[in-house]
Amino acid sequence: MSMTMDIRVAENGRLILPQSVRKAMGLQGEAKVILTLENDEVRLSPIGHGVSRARALYREHAKSNRTTDDFLTDRRDEAARDAGEPAADAQEGDRK
Numbered sequence: 001m002s003m004t005m006d007i008r009v010a011e012n013g014r015l016i017l018p019q020s021v022r023k024a025m026g027l028q029g030e031a032k033v034i035l036t037l038e039n040d041e042v043r044l045s046p047i048g049h050g051v052s053r054a055r056a057l058y059r060e061h062a063k064s065n066r067t068t069d070d071f072l073t074d075r076r077d078e079a080a081r082d083a084g085e086p087a088a089d090a091q092e093g094d095r096k
Contacts, residue, residue: 017044 001024001084009015017027025046032048036043080086 003024004016005021007015007018017025022028025033025044026048027046032047033044034047036045050062
């Protein structure tokens, strides 16, 4: 869907997105968007769309069934090793 319209930018930099644009973007009430500035053009994207695209890309290219929690645990263990501390899974094994 392509839409072109004139929008007034107030002296303080604020602008109002017309209802038709908010509806087309799936924005309701107060919402956050990602603003991308390329050269002299601005692109607004609903923040949820970026997350959805990232998840879709991950699913498309993932080579294993690891979860986000698995990834975070690995990164925490790696950071602990770099700091000279025992990994979290080693600490849990000591407690058992």
